[in-house]
Amino acid sequence: MNERHAISILVDNQAGVLSRVVGLFSGRGFNIESLSVAPTLDPTKSKMVITTTGNEQVLEQIKKQLNKLINVIKVVDFVDKDYVEREMILVKVKAKEQTRAEVLRISDIFRARVVDVSPVSYTLALTGDQGKLRAFIELLTPMGIIDFVRTGTIVMEREMQSRKRSDQ
Amino acid sequence: MKKITGAQAFIEALRCEGVKHVFGYPGGAVLDIFDVIMDAHDIMFVLTRHEQGAVHAADGYARASGKVGVALVTSGPGATNTVTGIATAFMDSIPVVVFSGQVSTSLIGNDAFQEADTVGITRPCTKHNYLVKDVEDLPRIIKEAFYIASTGRPGPVLVDIPKDVMRGLVQFRYPEKVHLEGYCPTYRGHRGQIKRILSTILKSRHPVIYAGGGVILSNASAELTRLARLLNIPVTTTLMGLGGFPADDPLWLGMLGMHGTYAANMAVTETDCLIAIGARFDDRVTGKVDEFAPRARIIHIDIDPTSISKNVQVHLPVVGDCGNVMRDMLEELSGMEREIEDLKRTVRPWIERLEEWKRDKPLRYDKGTGIKPQYVIEKIRELAPEDAIISTEVGQNQMWTAQYYKFNAPRLFLTSGGLGTMGYGFPAAIGAQVAFPGRTVIDIAGDGSIQMNIQELATAVQYRLPVKVMIINNGYLGMVRQWQSLFYKGRYSHTSMAVSPDFVKLAEAYGAHGIRVEDPGDVEDAVRKALSMEGCVFVDFKVEPEEDVYPMVPAGAPINNMLLV
Numbered sequence: 059m060n061e062r063h064a065i066s067i068l069v070d071n072q073a074g075v076l077s078r079v080v081g082l083f084s085g086r087g088f089n090i091e092s093l094s095v096a097p098t099l100d101p102t103k104s105k106m107v108i109t110t111t112g113n114e115q116v117l118e119q120i121k122k123q124l125n126k127l128i129n130v131i132k133v134v135d136f137v138d139k140d141y142v143e144r145e146m147i148l149v150k151v152k153a154k155e156q157t158r159a160e161v162l163r164i165s166d167i168f169r170a171r172v173v174d175v176s177p178v179s180y181t182l183a184l185t186g187d188q189g190k191l192r193a194f195i196e197l198l199t200p201m202g203i204i205d206f207v208r209t210g211t212i213v214m215e216r217e218m219q220s221r222k223r224s225d226q
Numbered sequence: 227m228k229k230i231t232g233a234q235a236f237i238e239a240l241r242c243e244g245v246k247h248v249f250g251y252p253g254g255a256v257l258d259i260f261d262v263i264m265d266a267h268d269i270m271f272v273l274t275r276h277e278q279g280a281v282h283a284a285d286g287y288a289r290a291s292g293k294v295g296v297a298l299v300t301s302g303p304g305a306t307n308t309v310t311g312i313a314t315a316f317m318d319s320i321p322v323v324v325f326s327g328q329v330s331t332s333l334i335g336n337d338a339f340q341e342a343d344t345v346g347i348t349r350p351c352t353k354h355n356y357l358v359k360d361v362e363d364l365p366r367i368i369k370e371a372f373y374i375a376s377t378g379r380p381g382p383v384l385v386d387i388p389k390d391v392m393r394g395l396v397q398f399r400y401p402e403k404v405h406l407e408g409y410c411p412t413y414r415g416h417r418g419q420i421k422r423i424l425s426t427i428l429k430s431r432h433p434v435i436y437a438g439g440g441v442i443l444s445n446a447s448a449e450l451t452r453l454a455r456l457l458n459i460p461v462t463t464t465l466m467g468l469g470g471f472p473a474d475d476p477l478w479l480g481m482l483g484m485h486g487t488y489a490a491n492m493a494v495t496e497t498d499c500l501i502a503i504g505a506r507f508d509d510r511v512t513g514k515v516d517e518f519a520p521r522a523r524i525i526h527i528d529i530d531p532t533s534i535s536k537n538v539q540v541h542l543p544v545v546g547d548c549g550n551v552m553r554d555m556l557e558e559l560s561g562m563e564r565e566i567e568d569l570k571r572t573v574r575p576w577i578e579r580l581e582e583w584k585r586d587k588p589l590r591y592d593k594g595t596g597i598k599p600q601y602v603i604e605k606i607r608e609l610a611p612e613d614a615i616i617s618t619e620v621g622q623n624q625m626w627t628a629q630y631y632k633f634n635a636p637r638l639f640l641t642s643g644g645l646g647t648m649g650y651g652f653p654a655a656i657g658a659q660v661a662f663p664g665r666t667v668i669d670i671a672g673d674g675s676i677q678m679n680i681q682e683l684a685t686a687v688q689y690r691l692p693v694k695v696m697i698i699n700n701g702y703l704g705m706v707r708q709w710q711s712l713f714y715k716g717r718y719s720h721t722s723m724a725v726s727p728d729f730v731k732l733a734e735a736y737g738a739h740g741i742r743v744e745d746p747g748d749v750e751d752a753v754r755k756a757l758s759m760e761g762c763v764f765v766d767f768k769v770e771p772e773e774d775v776y777p778m779v780p781a782g783a784p785i786n787n788m789l790l791v
């Protein structure tokens with residue numbers, strides 16, 4: 059069964075490491091749904107979070123192949139963990155006279171922030187998990203989305219592991 | 227401490243690694259290193275005639291000797307010419323370190339003269355690679371390169387050195403240890419898991435060992451042989467594993483897979499316990515994956531976790547060096563005489579069945595009027611010394627050698643298995659001959675493949691490397707023709723070598739010797755003569771043009787579905 063996995067990858071913060079990781083995915087036919095990467099508190103290392111889909115066997119290979127890269131220090135698959143997941147999006151949406159109020163109302167409900175305003179548009183920033191972002195975008199689409207950008211998912215394990223899937 | 231240049235530091239680092247031989251080709255971006263290498267009399271530099279030849283030679287040197295092979299080339303075209311050699315070594319897990327020159331750091335990215343993104347180009351076909359940006363890093367990077375190439379699952383590493391780094395000054399200090407947080411291969415197998423695999427083996431009725439190149443890379447053929455004999459388990463190997471188990475042992479089944487023996491392919495299909503050791507379930511071995519070893523509990527011992535359950539779901543994996551794991555297995559078995567005796571008794575009917583298969587369906591070919599390629603290989607086997615090193619090109623010549631040259635010891639057979647690189651055999655033989663000047667080294671070649679690196683004749687002559695090249699000259703790209711004959715209605719699209727050089731004259735033109743053989747009755751004398759001659763010899767065997775390799779499993783079919791002669 060194909061499942062969505064968020065994988066965090068601790069790597070050496072060196073030139074070319076990103077392309078090693080990305081090249082591994084493209085070279086072996088694995089897919090990358092989203093990717094985010096930035097240095098950790100220790101500036102010699104970076105953390106990447108990749109979300110991908112695949113069956114159990116494919117995911118096993120992805121993790122093993124990542125571990126095989128010399129510059130990869132640690133690989134964590136969050137699928138069996140309790141974790142928090144966030145992604146941020148920026149949406150520039152049309153705001154004509156008839157729809158301005160509705161855009162703001164939707165934005166309020168989702169606790170999005172208005173980060174830029176013009177006579178014809180609002181730019182909204184929202185963070186959340188996949189489900190929340192999807193619902194938000196669905197509601198805004200009829201208003202007319204002018205531009206749209208997302209950061210890619212980042213994840214972190216919860217300190218209290220309450221519903222470990224492996225325990226079920 | 228006095229500072230030295232990067233180029234001098236490079237040579238010092240090679241000395242620290244115990245490097246005695248370097249294969250390569252000069253150019254603008256590596257002039258500084260070449261200037262230093264001229265005075266390094268303790269390191270023999272071998273000038274090949276093509277950078278691909280240099281890497282294959284380093285690879286052949288490594289396969290034959292077990293040491294790391296080293297190549298040195300210039301930037302741009304020099305580096306791109308190494309790609310096939312590097313990919314060949316990568317697919318077969320051969321420890322090679324390739325050093326390439328690069329334009330100065332200030333010019334990188336400017337489309338400078340002879341600039342190529344060498345690290346980018348070789349990233350997917352190296353185990354790891356480096357661009358050295360600061361001369362201070364050079365000693366550490368060279369240390370890491372040799373370490374990574376030769377440890378864990380070995381493989382090629384490339385180090386790209388810009389010209390200004392070669393000229394920069396550094397206080398040379400060679401690190402004693404490497405610190406690579408993300409690299410720590412597992413050498414010891416999990417002891418509990420080893421016990422579990424033994425109990426599975428001891429309970430089996432039809433066990434078979436399927437060994438691969440990992441056994442050779444980890445120098446574990448003695449352990450494999452002891453284990454198989456102790457438990458009375460028959461053995462088949464992959465192409466890469468040939469020589470890992472003695473072919474004259476009664477437990478030997480022959481190679482398995484697409485051109486495997488009937489007995490080996492049937493054994494793997496019928497077994498209830500497949501013990502894979504240092505092998506990776508390549509599609510040329512498994513045929514149709516779903517029907518590979520369908521009745522078996524599959525045990526897999528390998529140092530590379532990615533090999534496990536990649537193509538075939540494994541029931542009992544052990545990650546570790548196969549030599550270590552087999553030593554642990556032997557140790558565990560030392561107190562288990564009764565269980566061993568029981569197993570030996572249980573497997574007796576199985577062994578008898580395999581004996582029958584071997585007897586009823588051996589490797590065979592019809593004697594014809596012309597020269598049979600298989601016969602040439604049998605004669606070479608008969609007449610060459612027991613420790614002769616044999617390389618091959620790719621195609622029918624390679625498969626016939628694998629089938630008919632019965633290898634009794636490891637590191638005698640050098641062949642491009644994973645990538646199947648035509649043009650590999652001759653430079654690889656040159657590399658092996660450099661490692662072992664006193665031994666017989668033979669390249670069993672095809673008339674097509676030999677032309678892919680024929681320029682290395684000059685290398686063999688210049689360095690007095692007495693490599694014997696036995697050309698199985700069928701006038702065709704024989705293996706491709708065979709597929710066309712079987713699967714493309716006999717339409718021989720561009721597989722005839724309608725024009726080939728006169729190999730005898732060609733060899734002579736380079737200052738080597740040439741012998742032509744057209745009559746089956748002359749084969750033996752020609753082989754004998756070539757082996758006794760000094761210097762490099764080409765023997766051109768005009769064999770029957772349309773001989774095919776059998777058995778053959780059509781691509782994608784289960785491996786018990788063999789076309790036989």
Ligand SMILES: Cc1ncc(C[n+]2csc(CCOP(=O)(O)OP(=O)(O)O)c2C)c(N)n1
Pocket residue numbers: 619620621622623624646647648649671672673674675676698700702703704705706
């Ligand atoms: C570099 C390269 N190009 C193409 C092939 C595809 N190929 C595989 S075997 C073969 C024929 C080789 O001909 P020859 O060397 O005469 O060997 P034979 O099969 O006739 O013994 C070819 C073209 C290859 N393996 N390597």
Ligand SMILES: [Mg+2]
Pocket residue numbers: 672673674698699700701702703704
């Ligand atoms: Mg041929």
